[in-house]
Amino acid sequence: MPPEFVLDLQSVECRHDEQMVVEGISLQLKPGESACLLGPSGCGKTTLLRAIAGLEPIYQGIITIHDQVCSSPSAMVPPEKRHLGLVFQDHALFPHLSIADNVGFGLRELSRHAKTQRIEECLELVGLAGLGERFPHQISGGQQQRVALARTIAPKPKLILLDEPFSSLDTHLRRALARELKQLLKAQGIASLLVTHDQQEAFAMADYIGVMHQGQLLQWDTPYNLYHQPADPQIASFIGDGHFISGVIHKDMSQEEHSEDQTPIVSTVLGDFPIANIDNYSFTHGEAKPEHHSLPEQTPGQYQFADHETVLVLMRPDDITPNPSSSLRARVLHKVFRGAIIEYELELANKEVLKALFASHHDYPLTQDIGLDLDVKHLIVYPNRIEL
Structure with a gap:
């Protein structure tokens, strides 16, 4: 029986040295759901995402991914064993590898034929069919971000974490990609958690949005409810x-x-x-x-x-x-x-x-x-x- 939640956070607390950065965060994501952590710089949203990815320890609480406890104050599963995908701001493509080889980088366990099929399938999913032989410097910034997304979904993760992945793109392209990505991930049954400070990007991408302020999660709700039923004046503002x-x-x-x-x-x-x-x-x-x-x-x-x-x-x-x-x-x-x-x-x-x-x-x-x-x-x- 599949788990009810792909991601489950219970009272998570993060610190840098002795300074509290994230406090008392609880949230859940079901398979195929898209969510967003929204807030200004310094509110703790990226620290929380890194903790989910296994790149930051937690001092209190529990992070569970696919029914496996991945982070607690006493134990921490390495990032590569959490079975999730990561997409960052800088794309992190390998400049010396072709687009196809970038997408297939994490598919070492597949046969050559299966790997080629999966690469072609992922490039088609992100609208880059036929560009596999090109190199990163030969395509636009928006296309590079699509390659990064294709590489992330190629191993078929059940959860993808995205840290301001569209921030280097112009506003129109950023929001268009957010809408496309939401549809793509839902079709693939992949849950996603996006970090952004752009409200319109969050509205385009997320089924649920968590508004963060000074390390706390003020409200976790649908975009419609956040706008029409904000829980406090700070969220309303x-x-x-x-x-x-x-x-x-x-x-x-x-x-x-x-x-x-x-x-x-x-x-x-x-x-x-x-x-x-x-x-x-x-x-x-x-x-x-x-x-x-x-x-x-x-x-x-x-x-x-x-x-x-x-x-x-x-x-x-x-x-x-x-x-x-x-x-x-x-x-x-x-x-x-x-x-x-x-x-x-x-x-x-x-x-x-x-x-x-x-x-x-x-x-x-x-x-x-x-x-x-x-x-x-x-x-x-x-x-x-x-x-x-």
Whole structure:
């Protein structure tokens, strides 16, 4: 019976000398799933990837690959015995070997005929059929990265680790390769874990994304949930675009005072938003929770709001649409033309700022007063006591 998880991390901790680099990381990957560790430089994501590969020791926890405990504080299986593939930033191709020989480098145990067949199959999978006789210097950077991927999948690993493999490529090619790689690995039944700081690359590649900050895994979730249900304000600020505006929680006075179904609302400069029937939030008629966590212990579903409590409300660019006849007004502070869209920063009446993305035929000059409509499908509210 195949293992439920190709990769299973339980409370993994890594250090450099005595300095904590990665702390308390737990995650799992099933066969064929693609995932990404996303975060800024220095957050610990590459250290964690190297620990999974067997290139870094761990000080606490367990790393299990294919039901085999590969890393613990007392034991460490060598990288070559972990049965996984590694793809790094620099391709690491052998310049004196042909493309075919690079791809077949790890296939020593196959017969000559089987090896040739597997090389041709892998080159076709990555779109390089017919280029096997060329050398690395005779192909482009994007093609070199494809060769590195072909070499990695040639031995048929069940897990591939990728450390910013597309960082040397231009943005368009990088994201196109990420999409292609996701489809390729799924078709081959290979699980993958990518490290990147590029959100769009992560969205293109991953079924699941782990957002890392200062050595901790803040949220492990689907790209959709990370964007629409971020677990804390740091994730909300890091994932996608948007700005926080201030709000105040209070009861909906249009309902009966003692009704058990009384709907709380959050009042902002943009208007009032009901927060009942939103899974992320609960409401208490008593005092707000006294704890002051810079990062909440649980997801937003555990937040409780007191009547008259001040809160932070996240407004995404896709929450805002232009409407010249609307009574809700804002002033254009900045604008950036991006072809099909124009990115705007808009100042509201109370000097709070929103970001908006309008189709480029909505071209407004700086300082112009414009009308807005709201299309808020996912209300994201946090206690104001949580530090950003």
